[in-house]
Amino acid sequence: MTSAGEQPDRTVLLTDTGERPWRSANLYGGDEYSAAYDELTNALGDFLDRLAEARPETELIASMTESLSELARGLDPLAVAERDRVFGRRTDLVSRGQTMSPTVDLAEVDDRSASGTVYFGPYFLGGNGAVHGGAIPLVFDEILGRLANASGRPPQRTAYLNTDFRSITPVNRTLTIRAWLVSEDGRKRVLRATIHDQDILCAEAEGLFIALRPGQP
Numbered sequence: 001m002t003s004a005g006e007q008p009d010r011t012v013l014l015t016d017t018g019e020r021p022w023r024s025a026n027l028y029g030g031d032e033y034s035a036a037y038d039e040l041t042n043a044l045g046d047f048l049d050r051l052a053e054a055r056p057e058t059e060l061i062a063s064m065t066e067s068l069s070e071l072a073r074g075l076d077p078l079a080v081a082e083r084d085r086v087f088g089r090r091t092d093l094v095s096r097g098q099t100m101s102p103t104v105d106l107a108e109v110d111d112r113s114a115s116g117t118v119y120f121g122p123y124f125l126g127g128n129g130a131v132h133g134g135a136i137p138l139v140f141d142e143i144l145g146r147l148a149n150a151s152g153r154p155p156q157r158t159a160y161l162n163t164d165f166r167s168i169t170p171v172n173r174t175l176t177i178r179a180w181l182v183s184e185d186g187r188k189r190v191l192r193a194t195i196h197d198q199d200i201l202c203a204e205a206e207g208l209f210i211a212l213r214p215g216q217p
């Protein structure tokens with residue numbers, strides 16, 4: 001931990017280039033509303049990253065708390081039923097219009113596989129430059145869930161998701177993520193995924209997804 005007055009280690013806190021690569025070209029072809037919502041979730045993600053990196057003074061903490069509380073009060077009367085919400089439901093956006101998981105930017109997708117990049121910003125830091133061990137299964141569930149549900153298949157739920165952490169997954173680096181279908185047996189679908197930092201295997205996972213029966217929540 002950095003003590004007061006000591007400069008943080010920027011090599012841990014910043015990317016090689018200082019860029020936040022998922023903060024652009026986030027549209028798969030959505031409309032103006034999607035574009036605006038994408039800007040909103042990008043701004044929120046940026047705020048969380050910068051908050052995670054910062055050591056603000058007490059005065060700034062108080063003023064940020066007031067600003068955030070005011071924004072929350074503005075949203076209070078706008079709550080709608082789950083099916084009518086926007087957050088996490090915009091499949092026309094690379095980010096899916098959410099900040100819970102890092103954005104998985106898929107460059108190649110077909111019926112049985114998907115691959116692309118993922119970038120864990122400072123918000124997802126566990127410690128010593130490594131991503132939090134809970135954020136990695138989150139990203140695996142995201143990519144495996146999307147693949148399990150792709151190509152007009154009935155909605156699936158994750159029955160198990162086993163993750164092996166093979167070496168640390170670094171924050172602030174563009175990582176490669178791959179997922180593929182291993183087997184299908186009736187309602188059961190087994191998929192696997194990996195995250196690599198160049199040629200280093202960071203983590204891998206296997207998930208069992210079960211197609212829901214009509215009416216099953």
Ligand SMILES: CCCCC/C=C\C/C=C\C/C=C\C/C=C\CCCC(=O)SCCNC(=O)CCNC(=O)[C@H](O)C(C)(C)COP(=O)(O)OP(=O)(O)OC[C@H]1O[C@@H](n2cnc3c(N)ncnc32)[C@H](O)[C@@H]1OP(=O)(O)O
Pocket residue numbers: 088089090091141142143145146155156157158159160187188208210212213216217
């Ligand atoms: C799904 C709706 C989502 C709607 C979202 C809408 C918009 C969002 C837009 C886009 C989404 C984009 C991306 C999505 C990103 C992520 C997706 C995440 C998905 C999840 O993150 S979702 C949350 C976590 N998930 C749960 O909250 C599940 C809780 N759970 C259950 O809901 C039941 O448990 C269920 C349904 C899984 C099964 O229940 P069930 O009664 O239908 O079936 P049953 O138990 O009979 O199992 C059938 C056969 O699977 C075998 N089997 C079952 N479980 C096993 C296990 N663990 N290990 C080994 N084998 C297992 C049995 O042994 C049997 O095998 P066999 O047929 O050979 O006998």
